[in-house]
Amino acid sequence: MNKTIEELAKRWLKRKPDGLSQVESQVLQSTLERTTISKDTNKAVAFHQTFGDRLADTIARIGGSWSFILAFIAFLILWTSGNVWLLSRDAFDPYPFIFLNLILSMIAALQAPVIMMAQNRQAERDRIDAAHDYEVNLK
Incomplete structure (x- = not known):
């Protein structure tokens, strides 16, 4: 189950990775790394x-x-x-x-x-x- 940011962006947000905001990119990266985003x-x-x-x-x-x-x-x-x-x-x-x-x-x-x-x-x-x-x- 090795996914990339591009796959997650298309699947969850229905957009290409180059159209993502910085926050959305950080959230997807956090998801891939399986780290928490709460602070x-x-x-x-x-x-x-x-x-x-x-x-x-x-x-x-x-x-x-x-x-x-x-x-x-x-x-x-x-x-x-x-x-x-x-x-x-x-x-x-x-x-x-x-x-x-x-x-x-x-x-x-x-x-x-x-x-x-x-x-x-x-x-x-x-x-x-x-x-x-x-x-x-x-x-």
Whole structure:
């Protein structure tokens, strides 16, 4: 049962070998050599990540968690109640909470681009996974 790439291309893909893409040729070669084509795509993505990429992913993961949301709600309640009731005479940020507004604006200005960077990297991971799935399914 000694087959060639040409025989496999004609039989499985109904095409000549010169019309195959690089991925299809690699899959057929892997089939002939009886080697696996699967690989860990997470390692490939992690290898190319910079410190900024990892930091952005961590910030996006933390900022999108329920624990962060609940802690942030608790912070807002403490800030407003502390300045309205507890420190009504000596409040460091009296109503309408201008300093709190500044802090929230700065957080939003930093968090939005970081989340967008994390989403772009996730889209890249998805493209790599889809290409790998295509190779595995082709085999």
